[in-house]
Amino acid sequence: MPKAETARNCHCPRxxxxxxxxxxxxxNKSPGRDKExxxxxxxxxxFSIWLRTYWPGQAILDGTWKPPVVRMVK
Structure with a gap:
């Protein structure tokens, strides 16, 4: 497979x-191949959402950092 096509078809997390x-x-359902x-x-x-942080910064340790808001979309 040519290099350009490999990059275009990569489904790596952003x-x-x-x-x-x-x-x-x-x-629980795929949002579509282009968003998987x-x-x-x-x-x-x-279900519950848990965050795992490795080598957390001070803001995480002292509680001033807040995770992004999770919104339910129907």
Missing amino acids: RTSTQSLCIEELG SNWLPAPTGN
């Missing part, structure tokens, strides 16, 4: 400017 992974979709690289499968019904 990274933010700080190199964090960006998960934009969370749910930023999809985290979840069970049907109620």
Whole structure:
């Protein structure tokens, strides 16, 4: 497969400017092949979201950092 085509077909998670992974979709059904690289499968019904941080900065340790708001979309 040519190099340009490999890059175009890559389904790697998108990274933010700080190199964090960006998960934009969370749910029990695929949001579509074009969005699956930023999809985290979840069970049907109620579930909890947990964040794991490695080498957290001071803002995480002292509680001043707040995770992004999760919105339910129907």
